[in-house]
Amino acid sequence: MATRRRDPALVTTARPDLLVLGLCAVGAGVAAYLSWLKWTGTTAAFCVSGSGCDIVQASRYGALLGVPTALWGLLLYAAIGALAGLGLTRVRWTWAFYLAAAGVGFSIYLTALSVLVIKATCAYCLGSTAIMLALLLVLLARRAGLPQRRRLTALVPGALAAAVLVPFAAAFIWAMPAGGGRGFEAALARHLREQGAVMYGAYWCPHCVEQKALFGDAAADLPYVECARDGVNARPDLCEKAGVKAFPTWVLDTERREGVLSLAALAAWSKFPTEPAK
Numbered sequence: 001m002a003t004r005r006r007d008p009a010l011v012t013t014a015r016p017d018l019l020v021l022g023l024c025a026v027g028a029g030v031a032a033y034l035s036w037l038k039w040t041g042t043t044a045a046f047c048v049s050g051s052g053c054d055i056v057q058a059s060r061y062g063a064l065l066g067v068p069t070a071l072w073g074l075l076l077y078a079a080i081g082a083l084a085g086l087g088l089t090r091v092r093w094t095w096a097f098y099l100a101a102a103g104v105g106f107s108i109y110l111t112a113l114s115v116l117v118i119k120a121t122c123a124y125c126l127g128s129t130a131i132m133l134a135l136l137l138v139l140l141a142r143r144a145g146l147p148q149r150r151r152l153t154a155l156v157p158g159a160l161a162a163a164v165l166v167p168f169a170a171a172f173i174w175a176m177p178a179g180g181g182r183g184f185e186a187a188l189a190r191h192l193r194e195q196g197a198v199m200y201g202a203y204w205c206p207h208c209v210e211q212k213a214l215f216g217d218a219a220a221d222l223p224y225v226e227c228a229r230d231g232v233n234a235r236p237d238l239c240e241k242a243g244v245k246a247f248p249t250w251v252l253d254t255e256r257r258e259g260v261l262s263l264a265a266l267a268a269w270s271k272f273p274t275e276p277a278k
Contacts, residue, residue, distance in 0.1 A: 017084040019138055020096070024081030025133040030124055033069035038039055042125060052120035054246060055207060059118045059260045060214070061110065061141060064170060066227055069110070073128060078101050081096060088142060097143075097155060100136040105163025106170065107132045118260075134155045136233075185214070188263060189221035191272045197252040200239050202228040203245040211260045 037044055038057050047053040056062065062069055080099050080247060083092045107129035114121050192199075199222055200206035212219035227239035227247065242251055250257040252270060261269070 015087050017088050017142075020084035020088070021081055021136065023135050023138065024077045024084065026126055027135070028074050028077040028081065030128045030131065031070045031074035034124055034128070035068040035074060038068035038070065044122070047123070052114075053076055053124065055120040055259050056114050056118055056122040056125060057259065059207075059210075060262045061113050061118065061174060063262065063265075064173060070128075073103070073106075073132075076132075088139075093139065093142060095157065097136075097139050097222040098158055100139055100167040101130065101159035102162035104129075104136050106166045108163075109167030109170065118210075125156055130181040184271075185216050185263065186218040186221060188267055188270075189215055189218040192252075192266065192270055193221065193223040195252060195270050197223055197250060197270055198242070199224045199250050200227055200242060200244045201246050201248040202226065203231045204228060207260050208248045211248050214263055 007192045033044075034057070036042070037053075044053040055271075064072060076099060078094050081101075083096045083099075086092060088096060110125065111121075111129055114125065199208075199211070201211070201224060203226060210224065212224075215222060225238050226234045227236055227244060228234055229236050244251070248258075248260065250261060250266070250269075255269075257265075257269065266272070
């Protein structure tokens with residue numbers, strides 16, 4: 001009985017793939033740093049306070065399912081790195097390829113949001129996107145020597161599905177209401193005012209418009225101070241006294257937050273009761 005010859009391109013050694021591991025390590029480092037920035041509210045190194053990095057991190061897209069969005073990227077890099085560390089056999093390569101495709105799709109989606117919606121960009125985020133794209137290309141190169149290219153093209157539908165479904169799922173989650181039911185926005189706006197919180201902004205600032213839009217009709221009840229000298233009821237003196245350097249800036253007691261904050265973040269920060277008192 002004839003023995004079928006195995007395709008050497010499909011049988012890889014169990015040795016770690018150092019190039020893929022290195023890219024994953026760099027990507028994980030960037031994602032971990034962005035996660036730490038989000039949790040601590042710290043300004044990124046080499047970025048001016050209130051710059052694109054701060055605006056992107058402070059936007060509603062800076063968190064997904066209650067954790068920094070960058071943390072999901074960290075987990076993705078860790079998963080691909082673990083597969084590369086074990087050695088890219090055919091099965092492990094396939095999983096790594098699908099994960100990288102999902103990462104590229106999600107990264108492109110986030111980049112589009114930052115440019116088209118947030119209208120600000122973060123060099124660290126763009127760097128992570130480049131690293132994820134490089135990972136996908138390196139993984140593709142690992143299969144470039146296949147004599148039967150149909151085996152590679154057979155994976156394309158799955159890769160496209162991963163690249164589309166992951167950002168689609170994220171968009172669905174972000175589109176879900178951030179409040180706690182009808183009247184939540186109005187109650188939160190009143191609570192912020194009662195607690196002495198202040199939102200400093202400018203009428204021409206798109207991020208201030210985005211922040212107010214989260215409150216809907218209740219935006220009129222926000223404790224808002226107009227910093228633009230030519231704005232309605234402008235109080236630039238108060239903005240200068242508060243040391244406002246970016247719009248919007250929230251100040252509560254001795255603490256401040258810069259950028260667009262989700263309703264959930266504002267509620268947690270101001271200790272807004274989410275349940276009725278008993």
